[in-house]
Amino acid sequence: MQARVADILKDLDINPSQFENGDLDVHSPIDGGLMGRVKMDTKESVDAKITAATEAFKKWRTVPAPRRGELVRLLGEELRTYKDALGALVTAECGKIFEEGKGEVQEMIDICDFAVGLSRQVHGLTIASERPGHHMREYWQPLGPVGIISAFNFPVAVWAWNAALALACGDPCIWKPSEKTPMTAVACQKILERAIAKFGDDAPEGLSSVIIGMRDVGEQLVDDKRVPLISATGSTRMGREVGPRVAERFGKCILELGGNNAIIVAPSADLEMAIPGIVFGSVGTAGQRCTSTRRLIVHESVYDDLVPRLKKAYSSIRIGDPLKQGTLVGPLIDKMSFDAMERALEAARGEGGVVTGGGRALADEYGDAYYVNPAIVEMPEQSASMC
Numbered sequence: 001m002q003a004r005v006a007d008i009l010k011d012l013d014i015n016p017s018q019f020e021n022g023d024l025d026v027h028s029p030i031d032g033g034l035m036g037r038v039k040m041d042t043k044e045s046v047d048a049k050i051t052a053a054t055e056a057f058k059k060w061r062t063v064p065a066p067r068r069g070e071l072v073r074l075l076g077e078e079l080r081t082y083k084d085a086l087g088a089l090v091t092a093e094c095g096k097i098f099e100e101g102k103g104e105v106q107e108m109i110d111i112c113d114f115a116v117g118l119s120r121q122v123h124g125l126t127i128a129s130e131r132p133g134h135h136m137r138e139y140w141q142p143l144g145p146v147g148i149i150s151a152f153n154f155p156v157a158v159w160a161w162n163a164a165l166a167l168a169c170g171d172p173c174i175w176k177p178s179e180k181t182p183m184t185a186v187a188c189q190k191i192l193e194r195a196i197a198k199f200g201d202d203a204p205e206g207l208s209s210v211i212i213g214m215r216d217v218g219e220q221l222v223d224d225k226r227v228p229l230i231s232a233t234g235s236t237r238m239g240r241e242v243g244p245r246v247a248e249r250f251g252k253c254i255l256e257l258g259g260n261n262a263i264i265v266a267p268s269a270d271l272e273m274a275i276p277g278i279v280f281g282s283v284g285t286a287g288q289r290c291t292s293t294r295r296l297i298v299h300e301s302v303y304d305d306l307v308p309r310l311k312k313a314y315s316s317i318r319i320g321d322p323l324k325q326g327t328l329v330g331p332l333i334d335k336m337s338f339d340a341m342e343r344a345l346e347a348a349r350g351e352g353g354v355v356t357g358g359g360r361a362l363a364d365e366y367g368d369a370y371y372v373n374p375a376i377v378e379m380p381e382q383s384a385s386m387c
Contacts, residue, residue, distance in 0.1 A: 001033030004323070005092055005183075011085035012187055019183060024212060026183050029095035029331045030321055032368025038182045041211045046220050052206025053145035053172040054226050059204040061142040061170040069119025069168050071203060074195035076112030079105060079160075082191060086156065086184070088323065093181045094152050095330040096285045097322040108160035115164035122169065142170030143252075147221045149232040149242070152333050153288045155181035156188055158256070162231045163192075163208065171229075173208045176221050180333055182212045225249050232256070233290075262295040271306055279313050283329050283374045288337065295386060307378070311356055314374050319361050331371045338370040344385065345375055351383040 005028070006016040019026075019036030026035045041049075060068070079086070087102035096104075124138030146166040150158040155177060163173045177185035189210045196203045211217050222230055222245050231254040232242045239257040246253045263281065265274055281293035298306055322330030332338050338360070345358050358375035379386060 001028045001031055001035055001092070005035045005089070008085055008088045008092060009187075012082055012089065012190075014187060014190060019186075024179065024182065026093065026181075028092050029333050029369055030092060030323065031366050035092060036183055038186060038212050040213045041217055043216075043220060046211050046213075046217055049174060049206070049209040049211060050145065050221070050224055050226055053174050053209065054206075056172045056204040056206035057142070057144050057170075060167075060172060060207060063170070063202050065119045065122045065168065065170065067202060068170060069116045071195060071199045072112050072119065072164050072168050073116045074198050075164070075167075075192055076109050076116070078191045078195050079109050079112065083109070086187060086191070089184050089187055090155055091322050091330070093184050094155050094285075095322055095333055096153075097327050097330050098325075100285060101322075104154060104157045107157040108164075111157075111161050111164045115168040118165070119168040140169075144228040145172045145174055145226060147224075147227040147230040147232075148173055148175045149218055149221070149230065149234065150175070150177050150185075151234045152178040152180040153285055153290070154233070155184040158233045159185065159188060162254075167207070172206060174221060174227065175208070175210045176218050177210065177212070179212070179214055182210075185210050185212070219245075222246060223249070225251070228252060229254070234258075256290065259290045259292070260294050261291060262297055263293055265296060265298045265302060265306060267299050267301045269302065271302065271309065274306070275309055275313055278310060279317070283314075283317060286329055286332050286372070287374065288333065307376075311376060314357055314376060317374060319371055319373070329371075329374065331366070331369045333370075335370055338372060341372060341375075345377065347385045348377045348379065348383075351385055352380045353377045353383075353385075 009016045019038060022037035022039040024038050024040045026038060027033065028035045083102060083105045087105045088098060090096065090101035090104055091098045122140055124140055127136040127138065129135050146162065148159055148162045159175050166173050175185060189208060192208050196207065211221065221227060222242055229252045230242060230246050232238065233256040236257045239255045243253050243255060263278055278293060278296065318326055318328045320327045345355050349355060354377070356376045357373045359373055361371040361373045
């Protein structure tokens with residue numbers, strides 16, 4: 001895997017030797033092999049990066065918004081240049097298929113285009129006053145350093161969704177990526193630094209930084225009063241911890257958490273359209289998105305037609321190396337995710353569910369990776385495991 005990743009890094013114009021001497025081993029879910037090593041931050045280095053962002057804010061907030069938008073435009077251009085290579089790195093590190101990896105980078109490009117437009121629309125209201133000859137004006141001010149916490153399943157797009165808007169609005173960014181996908185974060189930071197070099201001296205030092213580490217690093221970012229906004233993406237468990245901690249210091253929070261998404265199939269549904277939508281919504285990114293389809297609520301009049309066809313579609317899904325053309329489903333991120341899937345299927349069986357599919361796939365070929373067969377569970381009634 002290291003040789004494959006080295007080629008990807010070269011396509012990104014990044015020297016692979018930069019990922020040789022860190023203290024955090026990064027393993028690819030594709031085969032469990034070592035991708036590289038990254039250096040983890042300490043309490044002191046996190047504090048230094050927050051301090052640098054605080055200082056950068058003093059200058060960046062004074063740069064006119066359209067000029068700030070120019071930096072975001074340049075970032076979008078850099079992402080266009082490296083779209084395929086960054087998409088491949090996303091695939092190697094989180095396991096989603098290459099088309100999804102490229103699609104995620106396209107989402108980064110799209111938000112950059114959107115933020116550039118917004119940089120010329122940072123305006124407020126002019127409000128009538130009861131005093132003769134007077135009016136009131138609403139004017140939006142930059143907020144300050146923004147902390148971004150992202151999950152492994154969208155290792156780059158979540159950062160871009162936040163950073164493009166924050167930078168256009170005058171706010172520096174401090175990014176804590178998942179410890180499972182740090183190499184893509186480092187690559188994105190290097191791409192942004194290239195855009196900054198083209199942008200010029202209006203961009204201060206410390207405008208964007210990445211902090212690598214485990215839970216303690218995230219907690220330090222969440223608890224720091226110098227970071228007025230935390231945008232965190234992850235599990236509902238994480239959100240329940242982050243939200244109150246930020247609120248306790250009167251900070252602001254944006255939380256994008258897990259979902260329990262359902263598709264309702266009515267008698268009038270076009271099954272030729274519904275089945276592909278259900279399949280991709282369920283198995284894309286190996287079912288690890290917050291937007292993944294987790295429940296089907298099917299009208300009894302179409303149940304006997306839909307379910308057999310859905311099972312047939314599931315049985316034909318091509319599972320394998322997500323970097324190879326033709327693969328539709330790659331691996332789960334790690335053994336922990338596989339064990340969680342196994343527990344969920346066992347709980348469903350305990351509630352009377354009938355399971356079709358599931359279990360490890362390609363175990364002989366990828367003994368250190370966790371490919372699985374997608375599962376369909378037919379439940380006799382709504383139960384605790386469904387809610």
